[in-house]
Amino acid sequence: MRRNSRARLGVSLLLVAGALGLGATPSTAAPSAIPSPSAYALDAAVERQLGAATAGSYLDAKTGKLVVTVTTDRAEEQARAAGATVRRVARSAAQLDAAMDTLEAEAKITGTSWGVDPRTNRIAVEADSSVSARDMARLEAVAERLGGAVDVQRVPGVFHREVLGGGAIYGGGSRCSAAFNVTKGGARYFVTAGHCTNISANWSASSGGPVVGVREGTSFPTNDYGIVRYTDGSSPAGNVDLYNGSTQDISSAANAVVGQAIKKSGSTTKVTSGTVTAVNVTVNYGDGPVYNMVRTTACSAGGDSGGAHFAGSVALGIHSGSSGCSGTSGSAIHQPVTEALSAYGVTVY
Numbered sequence: 001m002r003r004n005s006r007a008r009l010g011v012s013l014l015l016v017a018g019a020l021g022l023g024a025t026p027s028t029a030a031p032s033a034i035p036s037p038s039a040y041a042l043d044a045a046v047e048r049q050l051g052a053a054t055a056g057s058y059l060d061a062k063t064g065k066l067v068v069t070v071t072t073d074r075a076e077e078q079a080r081a082a083g084a085t086v087r088r089v090a091r092s093a094a095q096l097d098a099a100m101d102t103l104e105a106e107a108k109i110t111g112t113s114w115g116v117d118p119r120t121n122r123i124a125v126e127a128d129s130s131v132s133a134r135d136m137a138r139l140e141a142v143a144e145r146l147g148g149a150v151d152v153q154r155v156p157g158v159f160h161r162e163v164l165g166g167g168a169i170y171g172g173g174s175r176c177s178a179a180f181n182v183t184k185g186g187a188r189y190f191v192t193a194g195h196c197t198n199i200s201a202n203w204s205a206s207s208g209g210p211v212v213g214v215r216e217g218t219s220f221p222t223n224d225y226g227i228v229r230y231t232d233g234s235s236p237a238g239n240v241d242l243y244n245g246s247t248q249d250i251s252s253a254a255n256a257v258v259g260q261a262i263k264k265s266g267s268t269t270k271v272t273s274g275t276v277t278a279v280n281v282t283v284n285y286g287d288g289p290v291y292n293m294v295r296t297t298a299c300s301a302g303g304d305s306g307g308a309h310f311a312g313s314v315a316l317g318i319h320s321g322s323s324g325c326s327g328t329s330g331s332a333i334h335q336p337v338t339e340a341l342s343a344y345g346v347t348v349y
Helices: 037-053 074-084 095-108 131-146 336-344
Strands: 052-057 066-070 087-090 112-117 122-127 150-154 168-170 174-176 180-184 187-194 202-204 211-219 225-230 238-241 245-248 263-264 268-286 288-296 308-311 313-322 333-336
Touching: 037 066, 037 074, 037 095, 052 095, 052 263, 066 308, 066 313, 074 112, 095 112, 095 122, 095 131, 122 131, 131 150, 174 308, 174 336, 180 336, 187 313, 202 308, 211 336, 225 336, 245 263, 268 313, 288 313, 313 336, 333 336
Parallel strands: 066 087, 122 150
Antiparallel strands: 052 066, 112 122, 112 268, 168 174, 168 202, 180 187, 187 225, 202 211, 211 225, 238 245, 263 268, 263 308, 268 288, 288 333, 308 313, 313 333
16 A cells, blocks of 8 residues: 645647546636645645644635644644644544545455545445445445444546547547646657557557657556657647646646635647545456545546646646546546656756
8 A cells, every 4th residue: 555644738738737627517616715826835835744643734715824734742843834724623644544544455446545634533335336235235334344434425426537439638548537737858748548558569640640658657546657768859839738728837836725625728628627535546447446636626537537636727636537527516536746746856847
């Protein structure tokens, strides 16, 4: 188990990322606040300083301020000294980690996901429609033994990787989306989902078209990221398509904060909005688990895999999958982009 507490192709191809539901209408209203650059920095700093002494942080939707959960006087003093709003909670990071370890050992059922929701100080578990009544009973029995630390909810649809045969980037007979253009040593690349780059080494801008990029790295399952190097001589811009005739420049990357608003841009579902609901999420896909993911309420559909999750000019994640969408509320999962950037030594621009 692994756990820890826009895009343009060449002159003619604009790559985008994932986000709408199966036949649903896009949701365009931002449901919550977007962190300021200082809030992202504070979140990272407090996590480094407090480590296991915090049970997670989240963005207060009313005030826009970062709230840090703590269980000790010492951690409270440190968080306040760093400039964070502090909330005392009952369960420590160690207790939440232990609950997820138990779920991993006793309820690792395909079609489930779980992660930390610091707003409730609980592990938020989702079980999709493929989970049988027998497995659901087993999951609920494990949750009951863990007391109030775990909340189990049914969600419609089925958790799946959202690759689709047929529009944005093509490889191995499948269609995915690209997340963000990145650079290293003057060379240009794009990052996308690892379950996409597992499919093919060569990627094109159109079905059956000339190769524009070649895979240089891939990681799935456990992680879900991959990288493709441009080989067509292009120097694409670092923008995300907003599908309204404009683009969003991407200038930095950060980890998403629970409670914040995000947007997604994708080759199938265009731009949708959502809220981050859990971090450190485990998703049990049929072909293997992925760890340390982020769950949101955005909608998505097949072909969105690999697309961009972002807030303003900040890159947040690479679209992985979802259980579909009910109305305008989905369960889109993303791979934190900072992990992929670190793994490949590249930066957004």
